[in-house]
Amino acid sequence: xxxxxxxxxxxxxxxxxxxxQLHINVVDGQQAPLENVVIGLEPQFDNPALNxxxxxxxxxxxxxFRPFVLPVSVGTKVSFPNFDDFRxxxxxxxxxxxxxxxxxGQDESKSIVFDQPxxxxxxxxxxxxxxxxxxxxxxxxxxxxxxxxxxxxxxxxAGTYKVYAWHPDIKDRTEVEISSIDLTGEQPQxxxxxxxxxSARSVQYPPDEESxx
Numbered sequence: 581x582x583x584x585x586x587x588x589x590x591x592x593x594x595x596x597x598x599x600x601q602l603h604i605n606v607v608d609g610q611q612a613p614l615e616n617v618v619i620g621l622e623p624q625f626d627n628p629a630l631n632x633x634x635x636x637x638x639x640x641x642x643x644x645f646r647p648f649v650l651p652v653s654v655g656t657k658v659s660f661p662n663f664d665d666f667r668x669x670x671x672x673x674x675x676x677x678x679x680x681x682x683x684x685g686q687d688e689s690k691s692i693v694f695d696q697p698x699x700x701x702x703x704x705x706x707x708x709x710x711x712x713x714x715x716x717x718x719x720x721x722x723x724x725x726x727x728x729x730x731x732x733x734x735x736x737x738a739g740t741y742k743v744y745a746w747h748p749d750i751k752d753r754t755e756v757e758i759s760s761i762d763l764t765g766e767q768p769q770x771x772x773x774x775x776x777x778x779s780a781r782s783v784q785y786p787p788d789e790e791s792x793x
Contacts, residue, residue: 599734599735602732602769603730604732604743604770604772605770605772606729606730606745606772606774606775607772607774611774613725613729613730614747615729616648616649617746618651618715618745618746619724619725619745620717620721620745620746621722621744622720622741623720623721624739624740627739634657636656636658636659637660638659638712640660641663642786643704644784644786644787645710648713648748649712651714652716653717655693656693656694657693657694658694660692661688662685663687664686666685667706668681668683669681669683669704670702670704671703674698674699674700675698676697676716677716696716697717699713699714700713709784710784711783711784719744721736739762740761740762741761743757744756749780759771
């Protein structure tokens with residue numbers, strides 16, 4: 581069962597900046613920093629629409645997808661260039677976007693527009709070890725945690741936000757609300773949270789460990 585434990589809010593000394601700042605640290609059930617967590621912020625006030633990024637990229641290199649998790653806004657065009665000297669066949673059977681990019685070789689690229697929010701699990705019909713996720717979000721502010729489990733937002737409009745989290749190993753692969761926070765624009769704020777994941781871990785193995793390519 582998924583559990584979310586909000587540990588604490590930490591308030592830091594005032595630092596001059598043009599907008600509100602928020603720093604989030606996420607750990608797993610063993611208190612280890614949790615990588616590849618998508619944090620989304622949903623303003624609870626009228627906020628001008630932001631222009632989403634129009635393009636992003638998932639590389640195929642060394643018989644692996646890079647990055648393992650890619651968060652994008654709804655409507656983003658994602659390209660899938662092949663940097664290997666052998667062919668790939670990218671596909672997804674995910675409800676949010678079903679597609680196949682038929683076999684193509686080195687220095688070729690194909691692309692898909694992700695027009696619906698949701699989780700898109702990627703695979704390759706040639707290399708079973710290859711696994712990755714495109715997380716399509718309609719939150720106006722979002723970011724991805726690094727290997728230190730941290731995410732930072734700068735220059736946020738002041739106001740109240742709901743904070744959401746998603747990870748490939750979260751229960752039902754559905755994002756969850758972890759907090760609500762008021763940002764005044766006067767103090768940088770920090771939030772620490774623990775994410776308890778299901779036991780089965782989604783992992784992309786190097787090809788020499790899984791497929792031999």
